[in-house]
Amino acid sequence: MAAPAASAPAYRQLLVDGQWRPSSTRAERAVIDPSDGSHIIEVADATTADAAAAAKSAADSFASGAWRRLTPAARAKVLWRVADLIEANAAALASLETRNGGKPWTAALGGEVPFAAECFRYYAGWCTKLEGRSKSISSVGTARMHSYTRLEPIGAVALIVPWNGPLVQASWKLAPALAAGCSCVLKPDEHTPLSALHLGALLLEAGVPPGVVNVIPGDGRVGAALVSSPDIAKVSFTGSTATGRKVLAECSNDLRKVTLELGGKSPLVVFADADIERAIDGASRAIFDNAGQVCVAGSRLYAEASVYERVLAGIAERAQKLRVGPASDPDTEMGPVISAAHLRNICAHVDSGRRQGARIVVGGAAFDRRSGFYMQPTVLADVQPTMQVVQEEIFGPVLAAQSFASFHEALQLANDTRYGLAGSVWTDDINKAHTFAEELRAGLVWINCHGVPDMAVPFGGYRQSGWGRENGYEGLLEYTEHKSVMAMLR
Ligand code: NAD
Secondary structure: OOOOOOOOOOOOOEEEOOEEEOOOOOOEEEEEEOOOOEEEEEEEOOOHHHHHHHHHHHHHHHHHOOOOOOOHHHHHHHHHHHHHHHHHOHHHHHHHHHHHHOOOHHHHHHHHHHHHHHHHHHHHHHHHHOOOOEEOOOOOOOOEEEEEEEEEEOOEEEEEOOOOOHHHHHHHHHHHHHHHOOEEEEEOOOOOOHHHHHHHHHHHHHOOOOOOEEEOOOOHHHHHHHHOOOOOOEEEEEOOHHHHHHHHHHHHHOOOEEEEEOOOOEEEEEOOOOOHHHHHHHHHHHHHHHHHOOOOOEEEEEEEHHHHHHHHHHHHHHHHHOOEOOOOOOOOOEOOOOOHHHHHHHHHHHHHHHHOOOEEEEOOOEOOOOOOOOEOOEEEEOOOOOOHHHHOOOOOOEEEEEEEOOHHHHHHHHOOOOOOOEEEEEOOOHHHHHHHHHHOOOOEEEEOOOOOOOOOOOEOOOHHHEEOOEOHHHHHHOOEEEEEEEEEEO
16 A cells, blocks of 8 residues: 555644643644655644643543543543544554654554554553452451552653654553553654644544543653643653653652653674574664664674674665665655754764774765655674764664674673663574573563564663553553552451
């Protein structure tokens, strides 16, 4: 199926308290197509006053009980309906991800959209399974006591997401928050508001009561206003480690609860006994999918010395063959990066690698195209652990590669980072694979694959990659408070 011509999306305003409205100052922000740099549309640009209004709307709807007091089965039905509506709107949503986020059409339609639907269906199933426990009490002697725990929704939550997977990131937060009974304010990134606004409309259509989901596109100031709003009980933030640190500092003022899904510099470790062709294919996808703008991108490659050059040559060959082009072209395998500024940033990283002595195997510069923001798939070899390209998240299609001589050295190199989001190990030796998985300091380890997502599997980082988890039952718990009740019986 060819990408539909992206038409102007129906939703260009803020969603606050169940109403579509302009920003308080009537400000608008131009939304850009990164494939050619053209303006797609102007979208209402929220202000800090809008953030306050959205937070209040969420807090009021939470207090009213309009959503949290529905039966769990009723909430489940609504979330299931959201999933159905996402599927019914698949082409429109995929077109927005393609046009606004630069996500290749086949990946948007075949990956992002079904995955977002699956997320709502997965958490629909959890609505009826949020359970406490009864407790056996010993402290009151022979008196009789009944004690139990409850999982309660935490309150009004601020959900702040980045631009690299706007629909899926929003779904990963909205679905568990709603399943738990929370009310929400979603703040999409200023670059990519369109699919979030469309999703807001689908949530209303599915029967989410007014005020339970508010959607306010805006920049970091709007995010900061939400984070500091007294109406917000919890912040769930996905973005860079630098911004995550600011969010945490703000939350610390009144000890607001916070989940942080931050940056990564994930290692991909290939032992000589692996299926090398599969490893080459996996490593190429791990760094070039979505032009490397993936938090778990396999951006550091460590290959055992005897297969190092073969692995590099294989990845370089794939890089040269990759069809890089406009995201809406169904033949495109790698689309643009999000903006001109981000492209410059990626190139600056590559230049630093070059200056510090890395060998450029393939790529190494932006494509010279008349319009759009395109980076060449790039492999930097023979890097050193102290280099910026090894330590800093580049968030582009740039791989930093190094060889290793032993299991111990591979592990040491893989763990030599301030991040700890994910990693993968490639080997046919089951003992080596699981020992490596145990010793790697990362929240998610893949064996003989990389970047496979699943709603059931918790996702989140060690160290400076974040706090807390998304997805799975663990992701649901992030939106709950645990209450203990103790009743003295006569
Ligand atoms: P960013 O931190 O610049 O922005 C993320 C979001 O935070 C945006 O909506 C932005 O408007 C908002 N924001 C900016 N300043 C803020 C502030 N002071 N207070 C509150 N909100 C603020 O990140 P980015 O560059 O847009 O996104 C890329 C980053 O996201 C990468 O580091 C990537 O690894 C990370 N990421 C992590 C995960 C994960 O699950 N761990 C997933 C996707 C992306």
